[in-house]
Amino acid sequence: MSARAKAALIGLQVLILAGLVTGAVLLLSTGDGEAKPAAVPKPKVDRFDAARAYSLAARQVALGPRPPLSAAQRKAAVFLRAGLPGGRYESVPHGLRNIVGSLPGRMPAILVVAHYDTTDEPGYLGANNSAAAVGAVVELARDLRMSRRRGDRAVRFLLTDGEEAPRPFDGRDFYDKALRGSRAYVAAHAREIKQVVLLDFVGNRKLRLRRDLSSDPALWARLQAAARRVGVARVFPSGTQGTVLDDHTPFLRAGIPAIDLIDFDYPCWQKRCDTMKQVSRASIDAAGEAVLELLQELKRH
Numbered sequence: 538m539s540a541r542a543k544a545a546l547i548g549l550q551v552l553i554l555a556g557l558v559t560g561a562v563l564l565l566s567t568g569d570g571e572a573k574p575a576a577v578p579k580p581k582v583d584r585f586d587a588a589r590a591y592s593l594a595a596r597q598v599a600l601g602p603r604p605p606l607s608a609a610q611r612k613a614a615v616f617l618r619a620g621l622p623g624g625r626y627e628s629v630p631h632g633l634r635n636i637v638g639s640l641p642g643r644m645p646a647i648l649v650v651a652h653y654d655t656t657d658e659p660g661y662l663g664a665n666n667s668a669a670a671v672g673a674v675v676e677l678a679r680d681l682r683m684s685r686r687r688g689d690r691a692v693r694f695l696l697t698d699g700e701e702a703p704r705p706f707d708g709r710d711f712y713d714k715a716l717r718g719s720r721a722y723v724a725a726h727a728r729e730i731k732q733v734v735l736l737d738f739v740g741n742r743k744l745r746l747r748r749d750l751s752s753d754p755a756l757w758a759r760l761q762a763a764a765r766r767v768g769v770a771r772v773f774p775s776g777t778q779g780t781v782l783d784d785h786t787p788f789l790r791a792g793i794p795a796i797d798l799i800d801f802d803y804p805c806w807q808k809r810c811d812t813m814k815q816v817s818r819a820s821i822d823a824a825g826e827a828v829l830e831l832l833q834e835l836k837r838h
Contacts, residue, residue, distance in 0.1 A: 559656055559702040560666070561737055561783035562711055563749075563801045577744050577819040580826040581768035584684075586676055587822035593620070593672035594740065594821075595813050597653070598664050604657035605633050605699050605717075617653060620675040621694050622682050629721040633698040637722075638678055642691035645731040647835050649674055649692065649828075650784050652700030652718065652737070656807060664813045665803060669740025671696055673825050680829055681836075690731070690836040695722055697784050711782055719784040723791050732756055732835060733795035734828060735785040741803045744820035746773050749781035749801075753794035760796060763830035769823040778802075798824060 596616065597603065603610040614636060618624035621638025629635055636653065639646070651670035655663030662668075678694045697718030702711060734756075739746070748757045764773040778801055785795035805811040 559704070559706050560700060560715065560807070561781055561799060563778070564780040564782060577742075577817065577823050578769050578771050579819070580823060582826055582830075585680055585822060585825035585829045587818045587825055589679075590669070590672035590676040590821050590825060591816065591818045593675055594664060594668040594816060597668040597671060598662050598813050602659070602661050603653070603655045603663065603667075604701070605654045605703070610654060610698075613653060617671065617675065617696055621678050621696075627722070627725075629698050629718050631699075631717070633717055635698055635718045635722060636696040638694040640678075640681060640685060640689075640692045642685075642689040642836065644691055645729050646691035646693045647832060648695055648730045648733045648788075649677055649832065650695045650697060650719065650733060650735045652698070652784055653696040654698050654701055656701045657704045658807070660809050661807070662809070662812050664811050664816050665738055665740045666806065666811055667700075669816050669821055670736035670738070670798075673736050673739060673821055673828070676825060677829055677832065681832060684833070688837075690838070692832065692836055693730070695719075697722070700784055712786065716782070716784055716787055720787045723787040727788075727791045727793065730788065730793050733785055733788045733793055734760075734831065735783060735795065735797045736824065736828065737783060737797060737799040738801065738803050738806075739798050739824040740816040740821050741800055741805075742815065742817045742820060744772050744800055744817070744823060745802065746798050746800055746824070747776050747778040749779060749797055749799065750777050751780050751786065751789055752796040753789070756794045756796050759834065760827060760831050763834065764827040767826045767830050769827055772820075772823045773827065798828070
């Protein structure tokens with residue numbers, strides 16, 4: 538992902554995929570949502586530790602750019618693996634590595650995903666575009682580990698490598714060149730997964746998460762219901778934001794219900810301003826509490 542064209546506010550429009558685009562791609566914009574809220578509401582519950590998630594995001598960003606196979610990414614992988622229950626590496630073609638963890642239970646499992654690589658662009662830190670979501674997923678794993686009950690469904694955690702398309706990238710065949718970690722995981726584990734929740738842009742200020750057109754409508758409705766229960770419904774308004782190609786897409790193509798939490802109206806997308814100054818604890822908290830509530834429901838069914 539690098540430069541992004543701003544979508545029109547009315548009607549369906551195709552977003553031109555220029556040669557600089559390398560990561561999650563918004564293909565269509567519907568512009569049918571309401572105005573972006575001025576502030577993120579404080580959740581009515583306090584089960585998700587947003588401060589811990591934020592700190593883990595900052596720890597990743599402090600290492601600098603973290604493109605696949607870089608020394609900084611390998612340093613991050615060490616403490617990210619340690620933060621997941623039963624954390625381990627799983628090989629991806631061309632020397633890449635996913636980081637996976639799991640909580641035991643009934644199969645098939647619920648899968649929670651974020652990507653831990655950044656765009657291969659000099660100076661690009663990826664604070665919201667990877668680090669914030671990774672921090673949230675690791676914290677979700679910690680919270681779920683402490684609240685496990687007999688009879689729960691298994692929950693797996695996946696930090697994908699190679700979500701970003703490698704350089705040089707001409708803007709063509711994005712699906713086949715990017716999403717390398719998620720495509721590899723689907724190829725190896727599709728039959729083991731019941732539902733997928735992907736976190737991507739969840740830390741930016743004034744967070745507003747609308748359903749992308751590809752995300753499973755029924756699963757997204759359950760997420761919105763969970764958001765209402767914890768008091769952050771305003772972060773998950775009605776309406777859609779178009780079709781997004783992201784790490785949930787390989788699972789959808791395998792017939793697995795999947796949703797993507799991504800606020801594509803993020804002004805620092807693929808810009809050097811994507812630093813921790815753009816990341817809000819309140820946004821991470823709202824997304825984290827809603828997803829935790831959803832996961833608590835899903836693992837009981």
